[in-house]
Amino acid sequence: MGRTIDVPEDTLQESETSNVVLELLKQAGGCVVTDGGFATQLERHGANINDPLWSAVCLITMPDLIRKVHREYLEAGAAVISTASYQATIQGFEMRGLSTKDSEDLLQLSVRIAREERDRFWKEYQNKVHTGPGQAGSYHHALVAASIGSYGAYLADGSEYSGDYGSFVTVEKLKNFHRRRLLVLADAGPDLLAFETIPCKLEIQALVELLDEEKIRIPAWVALNSKDGVNVVNGDSLTDCVGLLDNCTKVVAVGINCTPPRFILDLIRVARKVTSKPIMVYPNSGEHYDAVIKQWVECKGSTDTDFVSHVQEWRKAGAQLIGGCCRTTPNTIRAISRVLYEHTQVYAAK
Ligand code: MET
Numbered sequence: 047m048g049r050t051i052d053v054p055e056d057t058l059q060e061s062e063t064s065n066v067v068l069e070l071l072k073q074a075g076g077c078v079v080t081d082g083g084f085a086t087q088l089e090r091h092g093a094n095i096n097d098p099l100w101s102a103v104c105l106i107t108m109p110d111l112i113r114k115v116h117r118e119y120l121e122a123g124a125a126v127i128s129t130a131s132y133q134a135t136i137q138g139f140e141m142r143g144l145s146t147k148d149s150e151d152l153l154q155l156s157v158r159i160a161r162e163e164r165d166r167f168w169k170e171y172q173n174k175v176h177t178g179p180g181q182a183g184s185y186h187h188a189l190v191a192a193s194i195g196s197y198g199a200y201l202a203d204g205s206e207y208s209g210d211y212g213s214f215v216t217v218e219k220l221k222n223f224h225r226r227r228l229l230v231l232a233d234a235g236p237d238l239l240a241f242e243t244i245p246c247k248l249e250i251q252a253l254v255e256l257l258d259e260e261k262i263r264i265p266a267w268v269a270l271n272s273k274d275g276v277n278v279v280n281g282d283s284l285t286d287c288v289g290l291l292d293n294c295t296k297v298v299a300v301g302i303n304c305t306p307p308r309f310i311l312d313l314i315r316v317a318r319k320v321t322s323k324p325i326m327v328y329p330n331s332g333e334h335y336d337a338v339i340k341q342w343v344e345c346k347g348s349t350d351t352d353f354v355s356h357v358q359e360w361r362k363a364g365a366q367l368i369g370g371c372c373r374t375t376p377n378t379i380r381a382i383s384r385v386l387y388e389h390t391q392v393y394a395a396k
């Protein structure tokens with residue numbers, strides 16, 4: 047398969063350093079689809095995730111449903127799947143009365159389930175092209191990304207959407223919050239670590255320091271969120287945040303998640319000026335999360351069709367991994383997959 051015209055030359059040359067994201071992008075022709083809302087899909091299947099652990103409660107209550115959701119996203123064409131560990135923390139499990147050992151086992155389980163499903167799927171589908179209604183493309187050997195939500199996600203008070211951690215939260219405190227879970231997840235053997243919904247520069251600083259200090263060998267991606275298309279949610283400059291990530295050799299991709307689709311194009315343009323690392327975007331549906339009632343409200347979000355109408359402009363602006371976050375589903379991913387596949391076919395034919 048030929049590679050796309052929009053991939054910066056220097057980005058591809060770095061693939062000699064055996065970076066899993068660059069390898070995948072190279073194989074896929076420059077752009078891949080990731081998965082969609084994980085918690086959303088668990089809920090659509092009836093899981094009750096109204097819990098401080100949010101979707102991670104299913105690691106205790108419904109591990110088979112987690113398998114099923116991974117499978118659904120793989121079938122929809124996802125070339126990266128993220129684990130059920132977004133809001134799983136040792137502290138959170140311990141608050142429910144679990145031992146430290148059992149808590150760490152659950153973190154490991156999240157990676158094991160995703161890897162098993164990926165491997166099972168690949169055995170069956172590696173030679174297939176998906177051509178069913180509303181989808182087209184060839185499958186990839188998907189990467190398993192261990193999801194690591196921000197400190198705000200752990201607080202379960204919606205502060206991942208405000209970045210308002212209060213003045214007592216320091217880089218050291220954030221490093222200590224993230225340290226043990228990061229080590230346990232890295233040790234479980236994912237292909238990638240996916241830091242998600244990171245709302246402020248302080249937390250980025252903590253993450254890049256921690257990746258170095260702990261000599262983490264699994265490559266990481268870091269996804270930030272925004273509510274204005276210019277800055278990250280707490281008002282820190284996106285340019286500064288992406289600049290910090292660009293300087294960290296352990297970070298192999300940077301991007302935006304759980305942000306309304308209407309802001310994404312501007313954010314990609316800002317990020318592209320600061321980094322030549324691959325950019326991933328996985329927006330939410332455009333609805334708003336109400337942290338008090340712990341629900342997504344105002345069903346004025348994009349429909350799958352609206353969402354997908356942006357995909358080509360995001361790709362042209364430099365996004366190379368495109369998926370969905372909260373309130374998106376396997377249908378969204380199938381539709382994105384089709385758009386990207388059509389592009390690859392047009393290019394390959396040239
Ligand atoms: C609040 S953002 C949630 C990200 C997580 N990967 C999920 O889709 O459930």
Ligand SMILES: [Zn+2]
Binds near residue numbers: 303304330371372
């Ligand atoms: Zn989300």
